[in-house]
Amino acid sequence: MSDPFDPSFEELPVPVGRQRRPGWPSAVWLVPILAVVAAGALAIRAYLGAGPTIEITFDSAEGLEVGKSDVRYKNVPVGKITSVELTADQRAIRVTVELQRGAASLAAVDSRFWVERPRIGVGGVSGFGTLLSGAYIGVDRGTSSDQADRFVGLEKPPGVTHDQVGRRFRITANDAGSLGVQSPVYLRRQQVGSIATLALSPDGKRIDIEVFINSPYDRDVTDTAVFWNASGLDVSIDATGLHVDTQSLATVVAGGIAFGFRDSDPPGHPAAEGAQFNLFEDRGHALARPDPTRLPLAMRFHQPLRGVGPGTPIDFEGVRIGQIDAMNLGYDAASHGFFSDVDATVYPERLGAAYAALVDEGQHRGKTGPQMLQALVAHGLRAQLRSASLITGQLFIALRWFPGGRGTPPVAERDGVWIVPTERGGTDQIQDQVESIVAKIDKIPFDAIGGGARDAMQAASSLLGHLDRDVVPTAQQLVGQAGAAMAALRDSLSALRDNVAAPDSAIQQTTRSTLEQLENAARSLRGLTDYLQHHPEALLRGRASGSEPQ
Amino acid sequence: MIRGIDAGLAACHSCELVVRVRDAADDAGVECPRCHASVRFRKRHARTHVIALLVAALALYFPANALTIMYTEQFPERRADTILSGVSFLWARGSWGLASIVFAASIMVPVMKLGALGFLVVSAARHSGWRPRARTRLYRALEVIGHWSMLDVFVVALLTAVVQLGQFARVTPGPAVLPFAGVVILTMLASASFDARAIWDRGIRE
Numbered sequence: 001m002s003d004p005f006d007p008s009f010e011e012l013p014v015p016v017g018r019q020r021r022p023g024w025p026s027a028v029w030l031v032p033i034l035a036v037v038a039a040g041a042l043a044i045r046a047y048l049g050a051g052p053t054i055e056i057t058f059d060s061a062e063g064l065e066v067g068k069s070d071v072r073y074k075n076v077p078v079g080k081i082t083s084v085e086l087t088a089d090q091r092a093i094r095v096t097v098e099l100q101r102g103a104a105s106l107a108a109v110d111s112r113f114w115v116e117r118p119r120i121g122v123g124g125v126s127g128f129g130t131l132l133s134g135a136y137i138g139v140d141r142g143t144s145s146d147q148a149d150r151f152v153g154l155e156k157p158p159g160v161t162h163d164q165v166g167r168r169f170r171i172t173a174n175d176a177g178s179l180g181v182q183s184p185v186y187l188r189r190q191q192v193g194s195i196a197t198l199a200l201s202p203d204g205k206r207i208d209i210e211v212f213i214n215s216p217y218d219r220d221v222t223d224t225a226v227f228w229n230a231s232g233l234d235v236s237i238d239a240t241g242l243h244v245d246t247q248s249l250a251t252v253v254a255g256g257i258a259f260g261f262r263d264s265d266p267p268g269h270p271a272a273e274g275a276q277f278n279l280f281e282d283r284g285h286a287l288a289r290p291d292p293t294r295l296p297l298a299m300r301f302h303q304p305l306r307g308v309g310p311g312t313p314i315d316f317e318g319v320r321i322g323q324i325d326a327m328n329l330g331y332d333a334a335s336h337g338f339f340s341d342v343d344a345t346v347y348p349e350r351l352g353a354a355y356a357a358l359v360d361e362g363q364h365r366g367k368t369g370p371q372m373l374q375a376l377v378a379h380g381l382r383a384q385l386r387s388a389s390l391i392t393g394q395l396f397i398a399l400r401w402f403p404g405g406r407g408t409p410p411v412a413e414r415d416g417v418w419i420v421p422t423e424r425g426g427t428d429q430i431q432d433q434v435e436s437i438v439a440k441i442d443k444i445p446f447d448a449i450g451g452g453a454r455d456a457m458q459a460a461s462s463l464l465g466h467l468d469r470d471v472v473p474t475a476q477q478l479v480g481q482a483g484a485a486m487a488a489l490r491d492s493l494s495a496l497r498d499n500v501a502a503p504d505s506a507i508q509q510t511t512r513s514t515l516e517q518l519e520n521a522a523r524s525l526r527g528l529t530d531y532l533q534h535h536p537e538a539l540l541r542g543r544a545s546g547s548e549p550q
Numbered sequence: 551m552i553r554g555i556d557a558g559l560a561a562c563h564s565c566e567l568v569v570r571v572r573d574a575a576d577d578a579g580v581e582c583p584r585c586h587a588s589v590r591f592r593k594r595h596a597r598t599h600v601i602a603l604l605v606a607a608l609a610l611y612f613p614a615n616a617l618t619i620m621y622t623e624q625f626p627e628r629r630a631d632t633i634l635s636g637v638s639f640l641w642a643r644g645s646w647g648l649a650s651i652v653f654a655a656s657i658m659v660p661v662m663k664l665g666a667l668g669f670l671v672v673s674a675a676r677h678s679g680w681r682p683r684a685r686t687r688l689y690r691a692l693e694v695i696g697h698w699s700m701l702d703v704f705v706v707a708l709l710t711a712v713v714q715l716g717q718f719a720r721v722t723p724g725p726a727v728l729p730f731a732g733v734v735i736l737t738m739l740a741s742a743s744f745d746a747r748a749i750w751d752r753g754i755r756e
Contacts, residue, residue, distance in 0.1 A: 012559065012570040015580035015589045028595065028602040035606030035732065042613040042729060067629060080630075 063135025078103035110142030178255035192217035222268030228286035322346035618724030
C-alpha cells in the first residue's frame with residue numbers, strides 16, 4: 001500500500017475546523033480514583049460501623065433466633081445475633097452477637113446480658129412487648145473501661161442496672177424470708193430502692209443481700225441507719241387493740257426491706273458505697289435501743305421450767321432487761337435432785353438512768369460491776385420464775401427483792417459468769433394457791449345448802465298460800481266495816497256541826513244569854529266592890545241613904 | 551482488505567458521514583463538516599478509558615457485594631441482605647427461578663462484563679490475532695446483556711417504593727445500592743468506550 005489515498009475518494013468531503021483542543025487522556029483516570037476513594041470510604045465506614053463480636057452463654061436460648069432476635073440496650077437495637085449454637089459440652093447455648101460500632105462500649109467486662117421474655121411475677125408483668133416482637137437479648141452496660149468478648153448471660157433481668165443513679169449497700173441477714181431480687185426497699189413507706197442481688201454467703205450461714213438505693217434517697221442511708229425485714233404482715237395485740245402493720249400491699253406478697261433510724265442515735269453521715277448493715281427481723285428489733293453492754297448471768301432453778309426457753313424475757317422492776325439464751329437440765333448426785341441451769345444475757349443499759357446511777361455509785365465506791373451485783377444480791381436480789389399472764393401462760397424470770405434473802409448466799413462465779421441465786425415461787429405458788437382455793441370450794445356443802453334453800457322456799461310458798469286463802473277475805477270484810485263506820489262518823493260530825501256551829505242553834509243562844517248574865521253579874525259585883533272601897537262602914541251599918549253606889 | 555484508516559477515510563461517530571482525512575496521524579481536532587462532531591479514525595484514548603472505567607467498576611464491585619443492599623422488615627422479622635445473602639435466601643425459600651435470575655443479573659453479569667471487557671481491551675492492545683470474530687461477537691453480547699445488569703437496582707427501587715406497610719413490612723435500600731449502580735454504569739460506559747474496530751487492528755497503532 002504505497003499510496004494510501006485512492007483518487008476516487010477525492011470527492012468525499014473533508015473535515016473542517018482544525019482547532020487543536022488539548023487532549024487530556026489522563027483525565028479519565030479521575031474516575032477510577034474517585035471510585036477507589038468511594039469504595040475505600042464505604043469500606044472504612046463499614047469497618048467502623050461493625051462493632052465487636054461477642055459470645056454470650058445462656059442456659060436456654062428459648063425464643064432466640066438468628067436474624068430475628070437482636071440485642072437491645074434501653075430497648076434500642078444495638079446488635080444482632082449471628083449464631084445460636086450449643087457449647088462444646090452441650091450444657092449451655094452460645095450466642096454470637098455482632099454489636100454495632102457505636103455500641104462497642106456495651107461489651108465492658110461488667111456488662112450483663114439476659115434474654116428478655118415475657119415474665120409474670122408478683123411485682124408485675126415485664127417483657128410484655130416480647131410477646132409480639134419475640135425474645136431479645138437485653139444488655140446492661142457495665143461501668144468498666146475494660147472490654148471483654150465472652151460473657152455469661154443472666155437467666156433473669158438484673159434487678160438494678162448500671163445506669164441507675166444511686167448507691168449500693170450490703171446487708172447481711174440470717175434469713176431470706178420472702179425477700180427476692182427486686183423486692184422493694186422502703187424509707188418511711190416510700191419505695192426508695194430495691195434488692196439488687198440476694199445470695200447465700202459462701203459458707204451458707206448467712207444471706208448476703210445487696211440493695212440499691214436510688215438517688216437522691218441514697219443520701220438518707222447514713223451509718224446509723226438500721227434495716228429490717230418488712231415482709232408480710234406485722235400483727236400485734238396489746239392493751240390498745242389489734243395492730244396490723246405492713247409497708248405496702250406488695251410487701252405482703254413479694255417481701256421487702258425497710259430502713260429507718262433509732263431516735264436515740266445521732267444523725268449520721270451518709271454511708272459509703274458498699275457499706276455493710278445487718279438486717280433485723282422486724283421493726284421493733286431494729287429500732288430498739290442498742291445494747292452495748294452485755295452481762296452474762298447464770299441461774300439454777302430447782303423447779304420444773306416448763307414453758308421457759310431461749311428468748312424468755314428477764315424482768316427487773318418491770319423493765320425487760322434481758323433474755324434467756326440457753327437451758328440445761330442438771331443432776332445433783334448429793335441430793336438426788338434435778339435442777340435447771342439457765343444462761344441468760346442482761347443488758348444493763350436498759351435500766352436507763354438507774355444504771356447510770358449505779359455505775360456512778362460503783363465508781364464512787366471503787367467497786368466493779370460484779371461487786372455491785374454482789375451488793376444487790378446481798379440486799380436480797382433473787383431470780384424467780386413468774387407468770388406474766390394466766391391466760392396465755394407466758395412466763396418470765398423476774399429479778400426481785402426478797403427481804404428474807406438479805407445477806408444470804410454471795411454471788412458465785414462460774415466460768416466468768418455470775419450466778420444469781422433463785423427463789424422458788426411464781427408459778428408454783430400460783431398453782432398452790434389455785435389448788436387450795438379449789439379445795440376450799442370443794443368443801444362447801446353445796447348439796448345441803450341447796451336442800452335447805454329448797455325447804456325454805458317451800459315454807460314460804462305455803463305461807464303465802466295460807467295468807468291468800470284465810471287472811472284476805474277477813475281483811476276484805478274488815479275494810480267494808482271500816483267504811484261503814486267511817487260513814488257513821490261522818491254523819492255524827494255533820495250533825496254536831498249543825499247543832500253547835502250554826503249561829504241560830506240552841507246551844508249558841510243559850511251560851512250567849514248565859515254570858516250576858518255573867519257580864520251583868522260582873523258589873524254588879526264591880527259596883528259593889530267600888531262602894532265598899534269608898535264606904536267600908538256599909539258592911540257594918542248598911543248603906544247610907546242618899547249615897548247611891550256609883 | 552483495506553481499512554478506512556489505511557485509505558485516509560473516517561466515519562463521523564455521530565452522523566456516520568464518511569470524510570476524507572488526509573493525514574492518518576493527524577486526525578486530532580477535526581470536525582465533521584455536516585454535524586460538527588469530532589471525526590476520528592478510532593475512538594480517542596479508548597484503551598485508557600476502558601481500563602480506567604474497568605478499574606473504577608472493579609473498585610466499586612467489592613462494596614457493592616459486601617455491603618447490605620436491602621433492609622427488609624417483615625414483622626416480626628428484620629433482614630439485612632447483601633446481594634449474595636439475598637440470593638441464598640431466595641434459594642433456601644425455594645424460589646429457585648428468582649434466585650437464578652437475580653444471581654445471573656446481579657452477580658454473573660457484572661463479573662462477566664468486567665472480565666470480558668478486560669480481556670477484549672487487553673487482547674486488542676496486544677494486537678492479538680486470536681479469533682477476532684468471536685471476540686466481536688462477545689462484545690456485541692456484552693452490549694446487549696449490559697442493559698439488564700441494573701436489574702437489582704430496579705428491584706430495590708421498586709420494592710422500596712411499593713412495600714411500605716408501616717410497622718409490618720418495609721423495604722429500605724442499603725448502602726450497597728449506590729456502588730452497585732456505579733458498577734453497572736461504569737461497565738456500560740467502559741463497553742461504550744471500547745472501540746470494537748480495535749479487535750481488527752492488527753499491527754495498527756492508535
